[in-house]
Amino acid sequence: MLRAHALTVPGRLHGVDVALQRGRITAIVGPNGAGKSTLLSSLAGLTTGDVTLDDRALAAMAGRDRAQTIGFLPQGGDVAWNLSVATLVRLGRLPHRSTRATDDRAVAAALSDMALDALAARPVGTLSGGERARALLARVLAGEPGWVLADEPLANLDLAHARALLRHFRRLADAGKGVALVMHDLAQAMNHADHVVVLDKGRVAASGAPETTLDPALVARVWGIEAHWLGDHGARALACP
Amino acid sequence: MAPRWWIMLGVLLLLALPLSLLAGQVWIDPFGPPVPGAVPILVELRAPRAALALVIGGGLGAAGAAMQGFLRNPLADPGLFGIAPLAALGAVLSFYTGAAIQEWALPGFALVGAGLAMALLVLIAGRATDGGIGRGITLFTLAGMMIASLAGALTSLVISLSPNPFALSEIVTWLMGALENRSWHDVALAAPPTLIGMVLLMRAGPSLDALSLGDAAARSLGVEPARLQALMVLGVGLVVGAGVAVAGIVGFVGLIVPHLVRPLTDHRPGSLIGPSAIAGALLVLIADSACRLLPLTGGELRLGIALSVLGAPFFLMLLLRLRRDLA
Numbered sequence: 001m002l003r004a005h006a007l008t009v010p011g012r013l014h015g016v017d018v019a020l021q022r023g024r025i026t027a028i029v030g031p032n033g034a035g036k037s038t039l040l041s042s043l044a045g046l047t048t049g050d051v052t053l054d055d056r057a058l059a060a061m062a063g064r065d066r067a068q069t070i071g072f073l074p075q076g077g078d079v080a081w082n083l084s085v086a087t088l089v090r091l092g093r094l095p096h097r098s099t100r101a102t103d104d105r106a107v108a109a110a111l112s113d114m115a116l117d118a119l120a121a122r123p124v125g126t127l128s129g130g131e132r133a134r135a136l137l138a139r140v141l142a143g144e145p146g147w148v149l150a151d152e153p154l155a156n157l158d159l160a161h162a163r164a165l166l167r168h169f170r171r172l173a174d175a176g177k178g179v180a181l182v183m184h185d186l187a188q189a190m191n192h193a194d195h196v197v198v199l200d201k202g203r204v205a206a207s208g209a210p211e212t213t214l215d216p217a218l219v220a221r222v223w224g225i226e227a228h229w230l231g232d233h234g235a236r237a238l239a240c241p
Numbered sequence: 242m243a244p245r246w247w248i249m250l251g252v253l254l255l256l257a258l259p260l261s262l263l264a265g266q267v268w269i270d271p272f273g274p275p276v277p278g279a280v281p282i283l284v285e286l287r288a289p290r291a292a293l294a295l296v297i298g299g300g301l302g303a304a305g306a307a308m309q310g311f312l313r314n315p316l317a318d319p320g321l322f323g324i325a326p327l328a329a330l331g332a333v334l335s336f337y338t339g340a341a342i343q344e345w346a347l348p349g350f351a352l353v354g355a356g357l358a359m360a361l362l363v364l365i366a367g368r369a370t371d372g373g374i375g376r377g378i379t380l381f382t383l384a385g386m387m388i389a390s391l392a393g394a395l396t397s398l399v400i401s402l403s404p405n406p407f408a409l410s411e412i413v414t415w416l417m418g419a420l421e422n423r424s425w426h427d428v429a430l431a432a433p434p435t436l437i438g439m440v441l442l443m444r445a446g447p448s449l450d451a452l453s454l455g456d457a458a459a460r461s462l463g464v465e466p467a468r469l470q471a472l473m474v475l476g477v478g479l480v481v482g483a484g485v486a487v488a489g490i491v492g493f494v495g496l497i498v499p500h501l502v503r504p505l506t507d508h509r510p511g512s513l514i515g516p517s518a519i520a521g522a523l524l525v526l527i528a529d530s531a532c533r534l535l536p537l538t539g540g541e542l543r544l545g546i547a548l549s550v551l552g553a554p555f556f557l558m559l560l561l562r563l564r565r566d567l568a
Contacts, residue, residue, distance in 0.1 A: 067463030080313035
């Protein structure tokens with residue numbers, strides 16, 4: 001379990017308690033500036049704060065051990081040099097002291113999971129937005145982490161690519177990994193997450209199963225819009241007149 | 242880098258090295274009639290000079306590759322930390338005070354200057370890593386520019402106050418950077434710190450690779466900002482300080498070489514450091530040999546000038562390509 005205990009980051013988060021479980025997808029949602037990215041990077045161990053992984057303080061773990069366990073995909077994801085896709089993905093192996101053969105295997109698996117085999121030699125600069133998002137996620141997967149924390153991995157993706165990526169996150173969760181995603185699309189959170197954490201002004205406004213948590217009253221309170229849910233369980237859409 | 246490129250760089254180096262030993266005002270033809278004084282010319286003049294070219298070029302090439310990786314910017318070079326200008330100020334002070342008569346004083350003063358620059362950098366920007374690598378890098382660059390401009394101004398001040406025309410001409414000539422009349426002493430002085438610095442920079446390689454993905458991703462991959470910063474300051478400081486101490490300011494090598502080599506590698510900063518060291522050594526060796534061969538009245542062309550003359554158009558080409566990419 002990955003937990004934040006009364007996590008406070010000055011100016012960003014105020015006493016946030018969150019518990020992420022293995023084997024399920026947790027969506028972190030909230031308006032702009034609510035502290036979603038700060039929470040996710042804190043859970044990845046990048047800020048000072050009381051976060052524990054299976055009752056062990058992240059701050060007390062060696063950077064390399066933490067990096068082997070928690071894979072983090074930051075927002076945006078610019079790449080400074082025009083690396084090839086395969087080279088980019090291999091960077092995910094940096095925390096591991098493994099043999100070249102093990103690295104090769106992990107990189108090949110990550111490439112094929114993200115359907116990037118044919119693009120392995122392509123420079124990152126020539127990729128489309130969707131291909132780039134997949135390549136960046138493949139970098140995280142190549143590290144074979146037990147936890148995958150991704151900050152808006154679905155931003156700038158068309159419907160088909162977003163759905164493919166969500167399916168992959170589901171497969172990761174089914175394989176026993178913990179998955180946490182910052183998202184803006186409440187319908188995606190409603191349909192694809194097992195657990196949702198709603199942040200507002202640096203505090204947890206609500207948390208629980210999406211069906212019971214993301215009710216119209218909460219949406220009105222946190223986002224300030226009148227909206228209601230359409231459709232059936234698992235295929236909901238948010239209607240905002 | 243693919244093995245064939247390593248082999249190519251190695252072969253070029255093996256070809257250039259003997260040629261640089263034979264070339265000069267006195268040509269030594271190994272197959273021709275014996276040249277009077279050939280042995281002292283080779284052993285006492287040309288061999289240490291070639292060794293120094295390799296050491297300084299290799300160090301600057303490696304430092305340039307590491308700096309570009311650290312700042313995530315292809316226009317960065319080792320001079321950005323302000324270490325070279327402060328080392329130069331130290332050397333200039335040794336002329337000004339007349340201490341340069343002692344053989345140890347000039348490099349000693351320069352190394353003290355380099356050490357001072359490193360200490361200042363760490364004092365000003367060292368603790369900024371709390372906010373992540375990115376903020377630390379911005380502060381580092383700004384602190385380096387501040388140190389460089391201050392050192393530049395103080396150097397001008399010392400020149401303007403210089404006690405006699407002798408000191409003045411010594412200072413000005415020395416600032417241009419050269420490998421003329423260097424001895425094995427200079428090699429012994431510059432080689433160890435340069436090699437240690439290069440090892441430190443190589444050790445920073447994996448962290449620089451991770452930094453390609455940005456600050457947050459690098460830290461999530463286990464990069465420790467304070468360690469990376471320490472490796473960079475010490476590595477660049479030792480290489481640049483040692484270089485300035487024995488050869489004066491040799492510019493543009495650290496900027497040009499990584500660009501020439503990058504297309505041969507997989508573009509990771511870490512994979513660029515070794516090849517850049519070899520290519521840097523090759524470039525300085527060739528440039529220095531060319532300086533010796535150019536017919537110039539009143540002495541040799543200074544290495545620092547030759548490299549800058551070579552470097553400026555190259556820089557322009559880079560900018561034009563950048564502009565085309567942006568368009």
